[in-house]
Amino acid sequence: MTAAGPGAGGEVRVEVDRIRCVGTGLCAATAPDALELGADGRARALRAIAADSEELTEAAEMCPVEAISVRSAATGEQVAPRW
Amino acid sequence: MTTAHHPGPDTPPLIPLHCLRHVEPGPPRQAALPTGTAVWLVTRHADVRQVLADPRLNRASLYAADAPRLMVTPNILDDPASLLNSDGPEHQRIRRTVQRAFTPRAIERWRPWVSSVVDELVADLVAAGPPVDAVAALTRQLPVAVISRLMALEGLDHERLAHWSDHALSATAYSAEEIAGAMREFGAFGHQLVVERRKNPGDDLVSSLVQAADQTGGVTEEQLTSLVCGLVVAGHETTMTTLGNALVYLLDEDRAAWRRIGADPEAASAATEQLLREIPLGDREVLPGLLRRAVEDVEIGGVLIPAGAVVAADAVSANHDPLVYPEGTPDLFAPLGTPSLTFGAGPHHCLGAWLARMELELGLHKLARRLPGLRLALPVEEIEWRQGLLTRSPQRLEVSW
Known part of the structure; x- marks a missing residue:
């Protein structure tokens, strides 16, 4: 199983930019x-x-402000959001 | 019609929006709405943010049976079926359905198209002048063209749309009966659109909303209709207002910034954020802030706000909080750092924020690139303003080059 790829099942590092965050709560409702x-x-x-x-x-x-990043824990490659 | 303000010998000219004085940020204080209803006015950046994000303050309770009167004449913002006036998990479910169409990435796909619309409007403006009314040629046209395309409303009579929109956000321009009549008609139009796109779906926003709502389930027909109407109005009124007022500011006060916006797309992007922070959408006498009501006792900025109290979150003051932003004339090209509260915060943060940014950025950049020497053809004191609405912007803006 590879680490990267949306929903691939690998381990990811989740970071929230708390300065950018405007607190919509959409992320907490979704995940x-x-x-x-x-x-x-x-x-x-x-x-x-x-x-x-x-x-x-x-x-x-x-x-809505792209405050969340999800990266592969193994490679650091950004998994989401993807452009 | 909205009442255009014609400056004359007896009436002092209205000052441009960027010259309005904001309330000095400080602890929550007591104030009143135009209806006489007492409100807690919240002005500091951190406090405004808290009011908008804290679930102990919400929108739905503003329309409960025991709620005080908020507007002299209610408008579209007072529709209890709207997304704006629902809260909690119910709101999150609908919001997630809609949000997919408005993520930064989803909006970015529209860039080439928005860009070509701006190019056409700017070319027509140049061909028609000088002088030219920049409102008729650009600021009114661009947002209507964009939202019409997004929602596949080609062929819609723009005057009819403007009529509904003016009523939807009226403060004092129309009577309650006139507003209710226009909103009934607008609602019938919205509902017909929902029914039509359910039957014959296309690749437009209304079709994808109807499909997403029908798949997710639990979104009433009334909510869906209210959402469609809300998007039509929100999609153009505020963007037109911001673009018009930004032109007044740049052409009156900072023509060096105007030239730089035209020379450098990245400078245009930075300036858009600063202009959004700096220039209010309307007069604070009409609406002192974004309204919420406390559903339980809550402490804001060291002050106890009792359950049942109405709170006005003044984003204009918060956007000038010296604890967060440098004081004085803004450097339009400096990064903003902390996000401004122009698009709000919390669950009701503006859905269309990225679309608005894109339209403003491209509109300003392309007009300034083509006409770096653009100037106001009349003194700023002679500007006619659209009045009696929640927003205020030029009715006409004569420009020359």
Whole structure:
């Protein structure tokens, strides 16, 4: 199994740019296993390293300010959002 | 018709939006809406952000049976079926359906097309003048052309659209009956569109919304119709306003910046963010901020806001908070750092933010590139303003070169 690729099942590093984040909560509603909206109204990853999933890719792509990045834990290659 | 403000000997000229004074950011304070309803006015960047993102403050409770009067004459923002006025998981479900069409990547696909529309409008403007009314030639045309194409509304009578839009965001320009009548007609139009695109889907936004909603389930026909109408209005009124007011600012105050915007697309992109932060959409006397209501006691900026209280989140003041942004005349080409609150924050953050940015950036860049010597043909004091709406922008803007 390869690490990269949306929903491929590898391990990914999830990062939220908390300055950019405007707290829509769309990511937490989309991937509740990986992301949550903190008490300060900013999203955060529940764990720095998570299993890649379609929901996580969707959460990163749905963010209206592109504050979320999902990278392969092994290679650092960006998995989502993809351009 | 909206009441155009004609400056005369008895009426002092209205000042341009970028010259309006904002409230000094500070702790929440008590104020009143034009209806007399008491509100907590929230002005600091961190506090405005909290009000907009904290689930203890919401939109739906503004329309509960016990809610105080918010608008002298209600308009489209007061529609309880709208996405804006729903909250929580129900709202998130619908919002996710729509959001797919508005992600930065989805919007980027429209760039070549938006770019070609701007090229055509700018070429026509140049051929028609000087002088030319930049509102009729560009700022009114561009957003209508873009949203019409996105929603496949080609052939729609632009005057009819403008009529609905003016009523939809009216503050004092029309009576309650006039607004209700126009909104009924607009709603019938929206519903017909939903029914039609369900039967004959195309590759437009309305078709994809109907398909997504029907697949996801649980979105009522009323919500879907309200969404379609909301997109038509939101898609053009605010962009037209921002583009018109940005032209007033640049051509009146900063023509060096104008030339740089024309010379460098990246400079145009940075300037768009700063202009969005700097210039308000309307007068604070009409609406002091984005409204929410506390559903339980909540502390904002050290002040206890009791359950049931109405809060006005003043993004204009927050966008000038000295704790976040440098004071004084803005450097239009400096990166913004912290996002401005012009598009709001929290669950109701503006759906069309990326589309608006793209239209503004391309509109300003291409006009400035073609006409680096563009100037206002009349003094700024003689500008006629569209009035009686939630937004304020030039009714006409005579430019020359």
